[in-house]
Amino acid sequence: MRTHHCGVLRAEDAGRSVALCGWVARRREHGEHLAFVDLRDHTGVVQCVVDGAADLRSEFVVRITGTVRERPEGTTNDQLPTGAIEVGNCSVEILNAAEPPPFPVSDRIEADESVRLRYRYVDLRRSKMQHNLRVRSKVNSAIRHAMERQGFVEIETPMLWTPTPEGAREFLVPSRLQPGRNYVLPQSPQIAKQLLMVGGFDRYFQIARCLRDEDLRADRQFEFMQLDIEAAFTTQEEIHGFIGEAVADATEAISGERPVIETLTWTEAMERFGTDKPDLRFGMELVELTPVFSATGFKAFQAACIKGIRVPGASPDYGRSKLDGLTDRAKSLGAKGLVWMRVAAGGALESPVAKFLSDDEQAALTSTMEAQPGDLLLLVADERRLVQEVLGQLRNDIGRPPVSDGPYRFAWVTEFPMFDGVDDEGHPIAAHHPFTMPHPDDLDLLETDPGKVRSQSYDLVLNGWELGSGSIRIHRSDIQARVFKALGVTDEDAEGRFGFLLGAFRYGAPPHGGFAVGLDRLVAILAGEENIREVIAFPKASSGTDPMTGAPKPVDARVLAGLGLRTLPPST
């Protein structure tokens, strides 16, 4: 049907007879004698010259045959890759007429997202979406090759899985053959892949679809894809190597540059950046100020922890209203307040609270924070974790570059705490999942001080986005029993929820561990997008609905009855 794609033709193709297919991007008609038709396919646009009236409209689907020729002197278009040539002596075959599109198929104008999603098939014609989904395809391909090269076996796991009431809310699938009973869609292949380890596939991977029925965000959809891996007889370092190879290959395939991956501990990340997913592209690190104010008379600074961030040269940019905005933001994040200080030309600190601080304190503050005239200092005093999180968020709010700004700064964050907070009954809550191996040095703290137990779990972070997480798993039932006990999971509970897994572990489970990389997020960053919807062909809106299909929809009562279900009236 066609001999070439539109966007690939160049001066050296002059003289070639071509047949092109695509959509009418634009047309410029000059009466009955001459018309220019810009024909678009996914490779780009080429100008076709019709001798006569074209009688075409935007987005008509056409096949154009003609001869490539260099454009006449003075009519070339430097803005266009195909701008040196045109297709002449064209004959146009309309394959399908089209109504005017609901919004222009253009990268210049971004239509409202609800309209874009409703007519996604039109939106996907835009070169940005074409590019993004092709980036995604290349990333998948690079990753698959990297894993195969490293001896990993691709194995599919079930989409109809068993409920494991723990962690993310699961999508339920009622059983027709077993009325009243349910499958769930897997929130990840976590347990399945551990069973594959017991099954002797010591290097497994899958580009896996995961489903979680939680509220959506710019970086979260119900459905998302993971590079999911698990390996037996391995170490944390080896797993980092496997994954590092895959994401570096993917990054190189898109950007041409091979990234390095740094490593820092969770504690270090929290102290320096106030988050477990630090964006290493910019400074403004959190500065420890607790010793500076250890003997202060200023009540607001008589706290367990004081830290600050220095915003270089920002003092003139932050008037009273912006500073109030920062204070409100800090309070909304849980801080009692935010202390701001401007560094004046002579180095003096200008702040509503400056008068409460001694000269020595002010001098120590200035030197500790390496404050320069014109800087803005932001300080928070409170419990350590809160101080870290508030300042970490403010650091991002103020300093974080757009996603599309380079470079790609990958980091492993290691030694996460085993537990995070406590549940209603006072039992610690697993920070990762209950099969995570504690740090070997901290095993004995399980019974005495669980809050201090570090785990052998680790996250991969890229430019402030959590790309994924993983861990070395518990493969010994004695350690698993101790962890369950710490979590307050009784033997019966454990048997009911994970019996098949624990059973499998009795039949020769190798030491193993793994990781999962969120591919939507990786692709979004590599495509320079702030929102993963931009790299997903058919995403849901943030309400969880699909503006194109109208899903989710009610179904006929008979369909429900066949599944043993009945809808209740909406609760009030």
Add this chain to the structure above:
RNA sequence: GGUCCUGUGGUGCAGUUUGGAGUGCACGCCGGCCUGUCAAGCCGGAGGUCGCGGGUUCAAAUCCCGUCAGGACCGCCA
């Protein structure tokens, strides 16, 4: 569950602060003219429940309340 932003012909916006006739810009659409344009140009035209409902007012796109939709964030995401 909560906080905030947005909603104005098909599309993108201005108008809302300080109420005064659906007032404006650009694109698109329809018709006409046009033989080298390229975001073609020129002339003419059509197209509106200012998201929806209620209230205040002589008068509401504009102020108030509610609601719906889209988005960002908090909670949530082992």
